[in-house]
Amino acid sequence: MAGGAVRTETRIQREKRERILESALEIFSEYGFRGATIDQIALASDMSKPNLLYYFRSKEDIHATLLTRLLDMWLAPLREIRAGGEPLEELRGYIARKLEMARDFPRESRLFANEILQGAPRIKPMLEGELRHLVHDKAALIQSWIDNGELAKTDPFHLIFSIWATTQHYADFDVQVQAVLGPEQSGKRRFEAAEDFLEHLFLRSLRP
Amino acid sequence: MAGGAVRTETRIQREKRERILESALEIFSEYGFRGATIDQIALASDMSKPNLLYYFRSKEDIHATLLTRLLDMWLAPLREIRAGGEPLEELRGYIARKLEMARDFPRESRLFANEILQGAPRIKPMLEGELRHLVHDKAALIQSWIDNGELAKTDPFHLIFSIWATTQHYADFDVQVQAVLGPEQSGKRRFEAAEDFLEHLFLRSLRP
DNA sequence: GATAGATTTTTCCAAATAGTCAAAAAATTA
DNA sequence: TAATTTTTTGACTATTTGGAAAAATCTATC
Known part of the structure; x- marks a missing residue:
């Protein structure tokens, strides 16, 4: 399905991505980019690291x-x-x-x-x-x-x-x-x- | 020799510690504490990491x-x-x-x-x-x-x-x-x- | 309630990194 | 110059970290 339709975001996707961004803001703003770890953000978002990485490809x-x-x-x-x-x-x-x-x-x-x-x-x-x-x-x-x-x-x-x-x-x-x-x-x-x-x-x- | 005389700093010690601090200022100010690595500082000071750690006990x-x-x-x-x-x-x-x-x-x-x-x-x-x-x-x-x-x-x-x-x-x-x-x-x-x-x-x- | 697709977890890995240690080399002192 | 002390190095370790893969579980739809 190259170039095909981009599936619209599900409700869960929207919510979880939001939750992650909220926690990440907290962590990044306190520790800076390098000082923050994915684990910290995952913990603050109440999810496992791999789960978090399902919603965002990387820390970057x-x-x-x-x-x-x-x-x-x-x-x-x-x-x-x-x-x-x-x-x-x-x-x-x-x-x-x-x-x-x-x-x-x-x-x-x-x-x-x-x-x-x-x-x-x-x-x-x-x-x-x-x-x-x-x-x-x-x-x-x-x-x-x-x-x-x-x-x-x-x-x-x-x-x-x-x-x-x-x-x-x-x-x-x-x-x-x-x-x-x-x-x-x-x-x-x-x-x-x-x-x-x-x-x-x-x-x-x-x-x- | 408990509580004995504190040996005065040698010339080499003074110079090397100075060199390390100079490089460290450069690196820390650019990348922050967590963003900076001892290796970077050692490289910038033109010495090996263990050598640097001979002059300072730790990154802290x-x-x-x-x-x-x-x-x-x-x-x-x-x-x-x-x-x-x-x-x-x-x-x-x-x-x-x-x-x-x-x-x-x-x-x-x-x-x-x-x-x-x-x-x-x-x-x-x-x-x-x-x-x-x-x-x-x-x-x-x-x-x-x-x-x-x-x-x-x-x-x-x-x-x-x-x-x-x-x-x-x-x-x-x-x-x-x-x-x-x-x-x-x-x-x-x-x-x-x-x-x-x-x-x-x-x-x-x-x-x- | 079977099935396809989405989500989550378990397990893992490789690189980066702070720091150690013993031995070699260099410098200093006797 | 021999003995002693300081400095340097190379090899190593333990831990943290970003991220991958695949299996397991859940969810919505037919």
């Missing part, structure tokens, strides 16, 4: 699937910056959305951070293609706002980098943040304080 | 030695903030020093980032002790400047976090920064632009 395969899914989600907040909006409000919204992602999806943030930190062996092409393109696009938009006098003069690229850095820091370096602030301060409180701080920081420097 | 031991050495260096810029100095100038200097470290010691930055990202299994005590203490100390100093009206109202802790995040980003996420900016922009140029940007960003928001 699981990892690649996670990264691919992640990327769209990861870039969404940036995409949402609208040319038609009020510049300061658009950027405030962007910062808030990025910080929400760090708060609600810290494992995804760490998965991504692990990948980049190790030289992005698996997503370099995407960084140099899609990401680069999107950032240039939005940087041009920000530049146009600056040229219009709606924003203070600044470097749009480094502005974007510093928004990435500061927001993701709360997910990626969470242990450190908690160690410094002490465990008594709740996660919610930490993120509220972070949001207040970041809005002030960026908006003060962006107001024309 | 090498890694621990690197981290311990790193920590002092890592906190130095923060320590240098002086109560007697001019607040804005002290903070400008701090940002500049941190950015220089990201530029001149990216491998150290990545080693540290790898460790934190994986939950700081080996340096958590130090984060909760020495680091926490130092940060609280400097945060109090910054707060006193704010109370004196020498700085704008802001959260000193999140200020420090965001300085860490933005400066280290240029070391830890270098692949991504380069992918976005393109390879034509030299490292030097990138860091100059970053410094300009960060000074504006922080100083505008800190001026009373």
Whole structure:
């Protein structure tokens, strides 16, 4: 049946693959690609290793699937910056959305951070293609706002980098943040304080 | 000879241990602790694995030695903030020093980032002790400047976090920064632009 | 309830990897 | 230079790990 119909996924397949990806996200984000083992993921998924390998051909395969899914989600907040909006409000919204992602999806943030930190062996092409393109696009938009006098003069690229850095820091370096602030301060409180701080920081420097 | 004299390190020991640490920094910072192998480090140090293990008892031991050495260096810029100095100038200097470290010691930055990202299994005590203490100390100093009206109202802790995040980003996420900016922009140029940007960003928001 | 197809388990394997040990070689000291 | 100590090597081991193969079991459908 060469080139024949691709059998549609059964319910069990969908569910198990989902379960595996969920566990894998947990494990990969905590230990990195090499630090994670298939056995760990299988255990966390409540299935045997060979069984897991029935749903994914390899460890690579699981990892690649996670990264691919992640990327769209990861870039969404940036995409949402609208040319038609009020510049300061658009950027405030962007910062808030990025910080929400760090708060609600810290494992995804760490998965991504692990990948980049190790030289992005698996997503370099995407960084140099899609990401680069999107950032240039939005940087041009920000530049146009600056040229219009709606924003203070600044470097749009480094502005974007510093928004990435500061927001993701709360997910990626969470242990450190908690160690410094002490465990008594709740996660919610930490993120509220972070949001207040970041809005002030960026908006003060962006107001024309 | 229980409790006897600790033989002083020979020249060869000093040199070889140094060579191993240098290679290990290279490898660990690129692949993380689990991703790195003793064989890789031995190869990079130009010696056999058993020979390397003659100088360090284990992989752990090498890694621990690197981290311990790193920590002092890592906190130095923060320590240098002086109560007697001019607040804005002290903070400008701090940002500049941190950015220089990201530029001149990216491998150290990545080693540290790898460790934190994986939950700081080996340096958590130090984060909760020495680091926490130092940060609280400097945060109090910054707060006193704010109370004196020498700085704008802001959260000193999140200020420090965001300085860490933005400066280290240029070391830890270098692949991504380069992918976005393109390879034509030299490292030097990138860091100059970053410094300009960060000074504006922080100083505008800190001026009373 | 027989059968084809999907799923799961049991058993296995080969490569990678951290680390050991004893003997050889080199360097240092007496 | 002989004795002693330090350094290096080669051969080896035990364990972990990613993955394969095939048999066994389950499930949906006729």
